Amino acid sequence: MTEAKNGVISQGQFFFLIFVSRAVVSFTNVRAISVGNLSADILISFAVSYAAALLFSLPAVICLKKGKSPLKSKILSPVYSLYFLLFTAVNVGRFSYFASSRMNPRISILVFSFLILAAACYCAYLGIESLGRFASFCGVILLVVILVATVLNFDKFNILNFYPVWNNSRENMIMNTAVFTSNTIEPALLLTLGDKVNKNPSKPYYLGVSLAFLSVLLLLAFCCGVLGAGADFRSFPIFTLFQLASFFNTSRMDILHTAFWVLGVLLKCSVLIYCCCECFKKPSRKKRSIISSAVAFLLTALIYYAAQGYFADYSKAVIVALFALLGVVVPTLWLIFSKGENENEKI
16 A cells, blocks of 8 residues: 555566566567578677677666656656656557567457557556566466477477577678567666665666566577577567467467467556656646657557558668667767756756
């Protein structure tokens, strides 16, 4: 009751929130967020991106410790709100594409997008306490899902599928490292939600990011070890991994993948809409949630219909640039040039 009145979440809840937010990105179409072949060397790129993600989070962590968040700026807070909504649209669009192509092709992407954003709007309206409890539930489910997928595919794992190790060019490996590092929004989430954690948020933040990377690295290793070269022909290799997992040869486990993805996308989009609402003080939270969800829906429609070809060609570069600018450069410059909380609000 105390946490609900104070509008804060525990360190454990924040840990699960970051864990799910980071991990759910890789449950999407891996082929859309990487270049080259899905082979053993992509694991190297992913491992390097883990170290880069920890390093590039330092400006946001230090900003939080010094109380110099750029989101307190009247100019930068609307920019970050659009950043949150863009990633909401990207995540919703990716899941809606999967749902429309694999679950029910007769239902359009916009229908799935509308349903998810309507639910996310309500979840964001409920507040950070409800999102924290939901994150704990999703985090436990995710750990169970990953355990099931790896255990039930262990007999299909073949180390020979990792050869040849080097299939991608140096340029592709560098691009994969950059995309894996930036294809998420956790530093901005830390800047927005850090003061809503009842204790120091830095430790659960780093633990959440670390567990997410290690979990996805395990799934990617099993994709390579089980699917081999066939992974390149799969639009959703992790989903295929779950399809191959069976219990006593009677049922497939792909329903676990889909079930978590629904919960994970709902949680992430709810958190992003909530963060967008936190960038503004007016109007009421209910109206801010509705407006933010409506804008996210319009962005989803724009990206995946009106500008689908253009965004598909340049999405990786756009995502890397936005992460570098708003996740690293802006917090770093804010640390150097901002003087204090009162000055920040005037800018």
